[in-house]
Amino acid sequence: MDVGSEVIVIGAGPAGIAATIYLRRAGFDALLLEGGRPGGLLRYANLVENYPGFPGGIEGPRLVELFTRHLESVGGAVVKAAVNSLRTKGDGSFIASSSLGEFTAKAVIIATGTKARRIELPGLTKLEGRTVFYDLIELLVQAKSGEQIVIYGGGDAAFDQGIHLRKKGYWVTVLSRSRSRCLLLLMERALEVGVRIIEGRSIKNVKEKGEKLLLELDDSGTMLVDRILIACGREPRLEILGPSILASIGSADRPFTSIPGLYLAGDAVSGERRQVGIAIGSGISSAMAAEGYLRGGPSR
Numbered sequence: 001m002d003v004g005s006e007v008i009v010i011g012a013g014p015a016g017i018a019a020t021i022y023l024r025r026a027g028f029d030a031l032l033l034e035g036g037r038p039g040g041l042l043r044y045a046n047l048v049e050n051y052p053g054f055p056g057g058i059e060g061p062r063l064v065e066l067f068t069r070h071l072e073s074v075g076g077a078v079v080k081a082a083v084n085s086l087r088t089k090g091d092g093s094f095i096a097s098s099s100l101g102e103f104t105a106k107a108v109i110i111a112t113g114t115k116a117r118r119i120e121l122p123g124l125t126k127l128e129g130r131t132v133f134y135d136l137i138e139l140l141v142q143a144k145s146g147e148q149i150v151i152y153g154g155g156d157a158a159f160d161q162g163i164h165l166r167k168k169g170y171w172v173t174v175l176s177r178s179r180s181r182c183l184l185l186l187m188e189r190a191l192e193v194g195v196r197i198i199e200g201r202s203i204k205n206v207k208e209k210g211e212k213l214l215l216e217l218d219d220s221g222t223m224l225v226d227r228i229l230i231a232c233g234r235e236p237r238l239e240i241l242g243p244s245i246l247a248s249i250g251s252a253d254r255p256f257t258s259i260p261g262l263y264l265a266g267d268a269v270s271g272e273r274r275q276v277g278i279a280i281g282s283g284i285s286s287a288m289a290a291e292g293y294l295r296g297g298p299s300r
């Protein structure tokens with residue numbers, strides 16, 4: 001398949017959906033490609049309380065449903081296609097190679113978000129997908145209610161996921177290497193629902209013990225648990241870009257590339273400021289820049 005569009009948006013998280021809604025309302029034929037399920041990381045959020053318009057908060061999956069309905073209301077759709085690479089053509093347009101074939105466009109917005117930062121521990125890799133996870137949804141597919149789960153990390157996402165798992169009937173410990181860096185509010189809620197918190201301890205080794213995992217800590221203590229979810233930070237997911245495109249990327253405060261018609265949006269370029277509202281603003285900002293470019297104005 002080789003489909004030509006005016007603009008391709010890669011990634012249907014909040015940033016990509018917001019960019020596509022903007023572009024479709026501006027009259028552009030915008031193609032939104034998504035390798036997984038629409039909504040991106042927002043699908044993992046237990047309760048989003050800082051996105052205006054929802055006093056009392058809204059569950060992440062419910063907000064995703066509203067975003068998707070909004071996209072459909074402007075004639076947009078999420079096309080299921082994982083992009084493997086993006087390259088430029090001699091005429092200044094772009095080719096995205098994907099699981100569904102090749103797509104060409106005059107402009108591209110990259111809204112591919114982030115991936116979990118891997119940690120190095122002996123023996124960890126071979127347990128991945130069975131007892132060791134970086135992805136909450138993958139863990140939930142395997143885990144049974146009542147299991148002991150350690151979340152390794154001390155940020156907002158670690159605590160949000162801890163509350164989520166505890167409410168689903170798992171016994172959860174959030175274990176962090178230093179003092180927790182999450183909102184006090186989240187820590188209080190975690191304690192209220194019975195999440196155990198251990199700070200200032202790191203895992204030195206992970207061993208299988210029967211069906212369980214034996215975690216050896218730096219203070220010589222051990223923990224016997226069913227599974228571990230690693231939440232030790234995230235990094236931009238930009239593997240689809242070749243070295244020359246990567247070298248053209250600006251900073252978080254200036255999310256443009258030096259390649260005309262190519263834009264970045266959302267967590268992929270937000271550094272540590274990873275929030276739904278910021279991703280949406282950034283998606284709209286990139287869409288407006290792409291609009292200007294497609295109408296014959298400057299690239300940014």
Ligand SMILES: Cc1cc2nc3c(=O)[nH]c(=O)nc-3n(C[C@H](O)[C@H](O)[C@H](O)COP(=O)(O)OP(=O)(O)OC[C@H]3O[C@@H](n4cnc5c(N)ncnc54)[C@H](O)[C@@H]3O)c2cc1C
Pocket residue numbers: 010011012013014015016033034035036037038039040041042043044045046047048049050051081082083084111112113114156157158160161237240265266267268274275276277279
């Ligand atoms: C547990 C948790 C709780 C959170 N709670 C809150 C909260 O309460 N409030 C808040 O403001 N923020 C919260 N966040 C952060 C928020 O979810 C993110 O900031 C937001 O989802 C970022 O949007 P994005 O579109 O930039 O990226 P993402 O949401 O990461 O979406 C990127 C999308 O791109 C797709 N993709 C990646 N590569 C490709 C490819 N090669 N081809 C096709 N598709 C691709 C991915 O599958 C994904 O769907 C939370 C995050 C987590 C993990």
